[in-house]
Amino acid sequence: MEQASLATKTSGNVIRCRAAVAWTTNAPLSIEEVEVDPPKAGEVRVKIIASGICGTDNHTIEGKMKTPFPVILGHEGAGVVESIGPGVTTVKPGDKVLMFPLPECRECFYCLHPEGNFCEKEDIISPTGLMLDGTSRFTCRGKKIYNIMGTSTFTEYTVVHEIAVVKIDAAAPMDTVCIMSCAVPTGFGAVFNTAQVTPGSSCVVFGLGGIGSAIVMACKASGACRIIGVDINEEKFPRARALGVTDCLNPNKLKKPVQEVVKEMTGVGVDFAFEAIGLIETMVAALKSCNRSYGVCVIMGVAPTGSQLSFDPLVLLPGRTLKSSVLGGYKTRDDIPKLVTDYVQKKINIDPLITHRLPFPKINEGFRLLREGKCIRCVLSMRP
Numbered sequence: 001m002e003q004a005s006l007a008t009k010t011s012g013n014v015i016r017c018r019a020a021v022a023w024t025t026n027a028p029l030s031i032e033e034v035e036v037d038p039p040k041a042g043e044v045r046v047k048i049i050a051s052g053i054c055g056t057d058n059h060t061i062e063g064k065m066k067t068p069f070p071v072i073l074g075h076e077g078a079g080v081v082e083s084i085g086p087g088v089t090t091v092k093p094g095d096k097v098l099m100f101p102l103p104e105c106r107e108c109f110y111c112l113h114p115e116g117n118f119c120e121k122e123d124i125i126s127p128t129g130l131m132l133d134g135t136s137r138f139t140c141r142g143k144k145i146y147n148i149m150g151t152s153t154f155t156e157y158t159v160v161h162e163i164a165v166v167k168i169d170a171a172a173p174m175d176t177v178c179i180m181s182c183a184v185p186t187g188f189g190a191v192f193n194t195a196q197v198t199p200g201s202s203c204v205v206f207g208l209g210g211i212g213s214a215i216v217m218a219c220k221a222s223g224a225c226r227i228i229g230v231d232i233n234e235e236k237f238p239r240a241r242a243l244g245v246t247d248c249l250n251p252n253k254l255k256k257p258v259q260e261v262v263k264e265m266t267g268v269g270v271d272f273a274f275e276a277i278g279l280i281e282t283m284v285a286a287l288k289s290c291n292r293s294y295g296v297c298v299i300m301g302v303a304p305t306g307s308q309l310s311f312d313p314l315v316l317l318p319g320r321t322l323k324s325s326v327l328g329g330y331k332t333r334d335d336i337p338k339l340v341t342d343y344v345q346k347k348i349n350i351d352p353l354i355t356h357r358l359p360f361p362k363i364n365e366g367f368r369l370l371r372e373g374k375c376i377r378c379v380l381s382m383r384p
């Protein structure tokens, strides 16, 4: 009832609400009052309930991912539809939804191909920070504010394209399933879809944050018998072991390159290697950690804009495969609601990935926890 009356009160009007604005790089986010315009054709305005803080948000704050500023970050959100623009048919006010940093238009070449998910309507590779019509829905202090990957969840209300939002199971706990907008599909899909980890196999995971931890859980669920976790922050090791990591390595404490240690531990190198940090150095180390004949390396960390990945092609010649995936290769609107329902029905568990919860105004504390490696995922509650 409350949501229905809210939709009538606010639909068609500008909403003034709180949002965390990143005015420049390398500065704390500022909680501001912003104006959120009503949704235009094909758009949906969502009242955000909960949002996870992802490493990619931090990369953006640190200037490693080039995107226009000032910006409202956040791309891991769950909320309730407040109002819809003309022509929207797949969601309605009051629906519980997830929104994604990768849309699924269901019309482009990649959406129509059974193997593709990198929708041509994405705003990831050359970000404009704007809606598809080239305009913004946010203003603050009279200034235009950009969005991030068409999403922006560090706000009480946002506007997203219908093609980036999906209705989910009404029984889903929003403050948990919000991480199914990024960390969970990115990690699970890298393992189940991209690498296709096999029972009895050996794996190495570089980076034991949110995505790396989801990878560890999925490797374990796939029956991997050895899962080596690599991180320079040893505080992450106990949680990683609890999720399924069998051996922990801190590259800063090793006398030789980490890939050589992985090779010694496994004889020939692992079957599957995953990079979930976003550093060139760890991407190359992950590639060299997998066995040279049929090892598969999946990178999903986002490296700084403009950086170059380079290695001797002889590394690949014996047969290694280097792959990548975004959102784990899942078609976001088609596939992710089923993951949510699997969670609701207790077929999968994602609870251990959420180690911290904070009210939205404490967002900078959440980023501090992330930078210091104290959390796996910290989820912000927009509605106390």
Ligand code: CXF
Residues within 6 Å of the ligand: 054, 055, 056, 075, 101, 102, 124, 182, 186, 302, 326, 327
């Ligand atoms: C990001 C970066 C690539 C596009 C989707 C979102 N992945 C994880 O944060």
Ligand code: ZN
Residues within 6 Å of the ligand: 054, 055, 056, 057, 075, 076, 182, 183
């Ligand atoms: Zn993310």
